[in-house]
Amino acid sequence: MNADEFLLNKIKTYQPVFWRNPNKEETTKALKHIPLGLMDIEDAEKRLQRFAPAIKELFPETNDGIIESSHTELKHAEELKGITLESFSGPVYAKLDNYLPISGSVKARGGIYEVLWFAEQVALQEGVITLDSDYRALLTPEARNVFSGYSLVVGSTGNLGLSIGIMGRAFGFNVEVHMSKEAAAWKKEKLRSLGARVVEHEGDYSSAVAQARQIASSNPKAHFVDDEESVILFLGYAVAGLRLAPQIRPLLDETGKNLKVYIPCGVGGAPGGIAFGLKATLGDRVEVYFAEPTHSPCMLLALATGKLSDISVSDVGLDGITVADGLAVGRASKLTTSWMMHLIDGVFTVPDEFMLDMVRWLWDKEGIKTEPSANAGLYGIVGDGVHMVWLTGGSMVPEEVFENYLSKSQKL
Ligand SMILES: Cc1ncc(COP(=O)(O)O)c(C=O)c1O
Structure with a gap:
């Protein structure tokens, strides 16, 4: 051998x-x-x-x-x-x-960063801020109203979903988290309590990500946080x-x-x-x-x-x-x-x-x-x-x- x-x-x-x-x-x-x-x-x-x-x-x-x-x-x-x-x-x-x-997890580093990246893209595009603005302008009811027209979609074993859910909802985005069967029940409950939509999949993590990617691709106002391929x-x-x-x-x-x-x-x-x-x-x-x-x-x-x-x-x-x-x-x-x-x-x-x-x-x-x-x-x-x-x-x-x-x- x-x-x-x-x-x-x-x-x-x-x-x-x-x-x-x-x-x-x-x-x-x-x-x-x-x-x-x-x-x-x-x-x-x-x-x-x-x-x-x-x-x-x-x-x-x-x-x-x-x-x-x-x-x-x-x-x-x-x-x-x-x-x-x-x-x-x-x-x-x-x-x-x-x-x-x-x-409370390492996934907050990437997940929260990508939510902020997307919020910045949307806010710049919609004229809510410029790069020199005080970003507290993103917390006004007007800004929330703009963000509520957009969705964040993610497939996750749990902790990435939590990061996207908490930060995405804090800015007023719609959040949809696709979870694998391994994902812990408490993570799903926490997300639901924040107003995120949790979609449970019978398959494993990879199939949850694949389905989330497909769903997001049909919505021009959705941003897919790609745990497998995202440079952000x-x-x-x-x-x-x-x-x-x-x-x-x-x-x-x-x-x-x-x-x-x-x-x-x-x-x-x-x-x-x-x-x-x-x-x-x-x-x-x-x-x-x-x-x-x-x-x-x-x-x-x-x-x-x-x-x-x-x-x-x-x-x-x-x-x-x-x-x-x-x-x-x-x-x-x-x-x-x-x-x-x-x-x-x-x-x-x-x-x-x-x-x-x-x-x-x-x-x-x-x-x-x-x-x-x-x-x-x-x-x-x-x-x-x-x-x-x-x-x-x-x-x-x-x-x-x-x-x-x-x-x-x-x-x-
Ligand atoms: C607690 C914890 N540690 C490590 C990791 C590994 O991160 P990655 O899947 O990006 O390799 C995860 C992923 O969700 C996690 O939840």
């Missing part, structure tokens, strides 16, 4: 694997495969700044209208040694996107890298270590955009690894086989059933797989039990509330470095659902 067959055999039998990307290139070279640059990320940041006064009014819990999370060192990370996939040394930090204001979403996620780089660079210089970042991956947009933002700002000083459930490793299959989005987890006999609802994606994004091919350092897979155990561990030991999808990165902390595990969601999980996660964790 050669190495590729050995890997595939482990994947097919749901065993955790750590795959190091043999196609990774030096960062400046790898970035050339992506038709975007630092200027595009900076442009996205400027757009977010323009909106800050309006966001501050709508969501006073933000930092003056800027939606950002902090990071914190995990004080008990030593306890993870022996239960993660590889050995490691060096400090372990958590990036707290589970506490991102407004919708991608840039919204990438802003995270632009903001984190200056905060973390002094620590890298002081320790002489590289930053190693571990991000849960579903369709690939959120981790892909963040990886791009980090690599574009920190270059070869950052390594990025994606984490996927053993039951749904679509990005791993895409990159390890070279088939990109032409392969799905069911093609190799996997069931795609996982407690990590946000990562329950059978086929990775065409856009992201091709852009990540030479950029990221590796992908590892994570058993469901580990994610459930980490919901409890993070809560008991570090006082951090996550959902299972959010903490998958902990499993792959590897080698020496300044480690940063991206915690991607969970603060909005209702108490009874969170208790249920805790009760399923046995080992810790």
Whole structure:
């Protein structure tokens, strides 16, 4: 059995694997495969700044209208040694996107950014504002009236839908969210309570996205937020890298270590955009690894086989059933797989039990509330470095659902 067959055999039998990307290139070279640059990320940041006064009014819990999370060192990370996939040394930090204001997940970065991008397009087109206006003008009854003539349509495993729903409804857009059968019931309920239309699909995430795309295409006043192919979403996620780089660079210089970042991956947009933002700002000083459930490793299959989005987890006999609802994606994004091919350092897979155990561990030991999808990165902390595990969601999980996660964790 050669190495590729050995890997595939482990994947097919749901065993955790750590795959190091043999196609990774030096960062400046790898970035050339992506038709975007630092200027595009900076442009996205400027757009977010323009909106800050309006966001501050709508969501006073933000930092003056800027939606950002902090990071914190995990004080008990030593306890993870022996239960993660590889050995490691060096400090372990958590990036707290589970506490991102407004919708409590990493998907807020891209999702909210795309709603703002669309609101700006519409408002400029309809003469509500100019680029120099105070964007609080977007909150007037006249502006709301304009926005109520437009729709945002999205297909989502849950957290992207929440971001689009909360921000879209705050500006007065009609919002239609197409959810897969894996999507958590509380996320659907929350969206309905905001006045969004939730369409439930019997099929999986990919078919929900496909149907949403088709429905949106027949309505000229609808904007489809394409979780699989949107460059706008991608840039919204990438802003995270632009903001984190200056905060973390002094620590890298002081320790002489590289930053190693571990991000849960579903369709690939959120981790892909963040990886791009980090690599574009920190270059070869950052390594990025994606984490996927053993039951749904679509990005791993895409990159390890070279088939990109032409392969799905069911093609190799996997069931795609996982407690990590946000990562329950059978086929990775065409856009992201091709852009990540030479950029990221590796992908590892994570058993469901580990994610459930980490919901409890993070809560008991570090006082951090996550959902299972959010903490998958902990499993792959590897080698020496300044480690940063991206915690991607969970603060909005209702108490009874969170208790249920805790009760399923046995080992810790
Ligand atoms: C909590 C959480 N983490 C990570 C992800 C992965 O993001 P993506 O699907 O863009 O890869 C998701 C996706 O919904 C999520 O909900």
